[in-house]
Amino acid sequence: MLKDVTIGQFYPTGSVIHKLDPRTKLLFTTAYIVMLFCINNLWGYLATFLVLVVVTLISKIPVGYIIRGIKGLVLIILLTVTLNLFMTPGNVIASLGPFNITLEGLKIATFMALRLIFLIVGTSIMTLTTSPLDLTDGMEWCMRFIPFVRRYAHELSMMMSIALRFIPTLMEETDRIMKAQKARGANFETGNIISRAKNLIPILIPLFISAFRRADELATAMEARCYRGGENRTRMNQLIFENRDRVSFVLMFMMIGGLILTTMIKMPLIFPI
Amino acid sequence: MTMEQKVKMIEVRDVQFVYPGNNENESVNALSGVNFHIDKGEFVGIIGHNGSGKSTLSKLLNAIIFPTKGDVIVNGLNTKDHEHLWDIRQTAGMVFQNPDNQLVATIVEDDVAFGPENLGVPSLEIRERVDRALATVEMQAYAHQKPHQLSGGQKQRVAIAGILAMEPECIIFDEPTAMLDPSGRREVMETIKKLNRDKNMTVIHITHYMSEIINADRIIVLDQGKIVMEGSPESIFKNVRALKKIGLDVPQMTELAYELRNAGMDIRDNILSIDEMVDALCR
Numbered sequence: 186m187l188k189d190v191t192i193g194q195f196y197p198t199g200s201v202i203h204k205l206d207p208r209t210k211l212l213f214t215t216a217y218i219v220m221l222f223c224i225n226n227l228w229g230y231l232a233t234f235l236v237l238v239v240v241t242l243i244s245k246i247p248v249g250y251i252i253r254g255i256k257g258l259v260l261i262i263l264l265t266v267t268l269n270l271f272m273t274p275g276n277v278i279a280s281l282g283p284f285n286i287t288l289e290g291l292k293i294a295t296f297m298a299l300r301l302i303f304l305i306v307g308t309s310i311m312t313l314t315t316s317p318l319d320l321t322d323g324m325e326w327c328m329r330f331i332p333f334v335r336r337y338a339h340e341l342s343m344m345m346s347i348a349l350r351f352i353p354t355l356m357e358e359t360d361r362i363m364k365a366q367k368a369r370g371a372n373f374e375t376g377n378i379i380s381r382a383k384n385l386i387p388i389l390i391p392l393f394i395s396a397f398r399r400a401d402e403l404a405t406a407m408e409a410r411c412y413r414g415g416e417n418r419t420r421m422n423q424l425i426f427e428n429r430d431r432v433s434f435v436l437m438f439m440m441i442g443g444l445i446l447t448t449m450i451k452m453p454l455i456f457p458i
Numbered sequence: 459m460t461m462e463q464k465v466k467m468i469e470v471r472d473v474q475f476v477y478p479g480n481n482e483n484e485s486v487n488a489l490s491g492v493n494f495h496i497d498k499g500e501f502v503g504i505i506g507h508n509g510s511g512k513s514t515l516s517k518l519l520n521a522i523i524f525p526t527k528g529d530v531i532v533n534g535l536n537t538k539d540h541e542h543l544w545d546i547r548q549t550a551g552m553v554f555q556n557p558d559n560q561l562v563a564t565i566v567e568d569d570v571a572f573g574p575e576n577l578g579v580p581s582l583e584i585r586e587r588v589d590r591a592l593a594t595v596e597m598q599a600y601a602h603q604k605p606h607q608l609s610g611g612q613k614q615r616v617a618i619a620g621i622l623a624m625e626p627e628c629i630i631f632d633e634p635t636a637m638l639d640p641s642g643r644r645e646v647m648e649t650i651k652k653l654n655r656d657k658n659m660t661v662i663h664i665t666h667y668m669s670e671i672i673n674a675d676r677i678i679v680l681d682q683g684k685i686v687m688e689g690s691p692e693s694i695f696k697n698v699r700a701l702k703k704i705g706l707d708v709p710q711m712t713e714l715a716y717e718l719r720n721a722g723m724d725i726r727d728n729i730l731s732i733d734e735m736v737d738a739l740c741r
């Protein structure tokens with residue numbers, strides 16, 4: 186199941202969307218998320234769906250890959266839908282034992298499901314098309330405009346990129362420790378949840394010790410390379426808005442405008458209310 | 459060039475270093491009464507048993523820690539003057555033992571850029587420096603790789619490039635080959651030797667492997683926080699018994715010569731390489 190979550194993975198294809206400035210994509214995604222929660226009828230979702238289809242086609246990411254991202258979160262979606270379906274008061278249209286399904290419930294459940302699916306698909310398209318490194322750089326820039334967070338923008342992005350750097354290293358290490366413990370007769374596959382959790386302790390302790398030692402050595406190495414925080418620091422790769430980014434901004438405003446228009450459509454699609 | 463004209467890269471004057479503990483008994487006297495200097499362009503090897511104070515000494519030279527007593531002068535700047543801290547760290551770069559724990563970025567070329575970025579070098583110049591540094595260590599082909607996909611020797615060469623990009627005058631290597639396999643060790647040693655020979659970089663090489671420093675200009679032997687021997691490789695290695703006493707190995711051929719002499723054969727005591735041995739035997 187964890188393998189199915191595609192949010193946070195990078196899928197390079199070299200498309201125009203991949204080449205966009207990470208800041209553009211972050212802003213676009215933020216606008217998209219806000220819009221998702223402003224939409225109030227199915228026309229809006231139809232329009233959003235079209236936007237997603239077009240973006241996916243341009244990004245050249247296989248549709249199956251994006252759908253897999255939804256599969257990983259299908260439980261959460263089902264839970265939300267069920268809760269909304271049965272818990273909303275209003276015109277009863279069907280009942281299942283003590284539970285009533287209302288027309289309002291059906292409407293809200295459908296909207297919630299669509300919102301969640303579009304949210305997942307939209308954000309995964311962003312992460313699938315942006316390398317983690319670019320994403321961190323883009324986030325650092327965006328954080329500069331958020332009060333309170335601004336002061337820590339550099340530190341936060343440095344932490345994120347170090348985490349990204351060390352995740353594979355620590356994964357390898359976990360694997361090695363696991364093998365070493367297995368060779369000593371440890372058992373990770375059988376037993377109930379509690380005994381399995383207990384069996385993880387001989388992995389976690391060496392892993393933590395080694396992670397702290399790494400952190401200490403890395404800090405020394407960074408200091409030796411004159412690291413002293415974000416002040417007066419320059420960057421080799423500076424983020425530059427290109428023409429394609431400008432075009433994207435125009436498209437983004439058109440999308441926002443279009444979606445605002447759909448909220449005004451009075452003609453019902455499916456739901457009579 | 460006479461002795462007086464040689465420019466001093468590093469001067470260590472009567473240095474003592476104590477790791478403070480919670481109380482008197484816990485504090486560790488890692489170095490005491492250490493005196494030496496290193497000239498520009500020199501290749502100096504430092505050897506010593508585990509815990510003899512080699513890493514402590516290397517961190518003193520790069521202003522990561524400061525002497526409890528005495529002074530460390532790098533390129534004329536005292537490490538105690540905190541205003542020169544960054545100049546000193548830039549002048550005397552440092553490569554550590556564990557290649558994994560000194561690479562910061564997720565992409566090789568970004569890691570090499572880390573140092574110059576910290577120094578505030580303009581973007582375009584960083585680009586040039588990174589390309590040049592990667593070329594020097596012959597890692598251009600891997601510029602866009604992720605560090606964890608490289609071999610140990612390659613990672614260590616990237617770490618060296620990261621220091622070169624800061625344009626130091628001197629590089630201190632603290633057992634850079636200790637965690638590598640033989641081929642990785644060879645790659646890294648060739649790189650280090652090339653830097654000293656072609657770029658005239660001052661090199662301080664700390665190691666456990668005697669074979670890595672038989673061509674050094676000078677060797678310093680540390681034991682229990684003190685310098686116990688100092689001199690040319692030949693003059694150091696011929697003291698086979700003294701070196702063994704402080705837990706150090708001697709290059710194979712030197713040891714063979716020593717044993718041959720003990721067995722009554724008339725052979726030089728300062729033989730380092732197989733070639734020299736062959737010459738001496740076939741004479």
Ligand SMILES: Nc1ncnc2c1ncn2[C@@H]1O[C@H](COP(=O)(O)OP(=O)(O)OP(=O)(O)O)[C@@H](O)[C@H]1O
Nearest residue numbers: 477486487488506507508509510511512513514515
């Ligand atoms: N952070 C520390 N705190 C307290 N004592 C320390 C610390 N680091 C090193 N020491 C002690 O200082 C002495 C010298 O250590 P140092 O690491 O310099 O030795 P070394 O020659 O580099 O050894 P190795 O060959 O194992 O790398 C040792 O006795 C060690 O236990």
Ligand SMILES: [Mg+2]
Nearest residue numbers: 512513514633
């Ligand atoms: Mg050491």
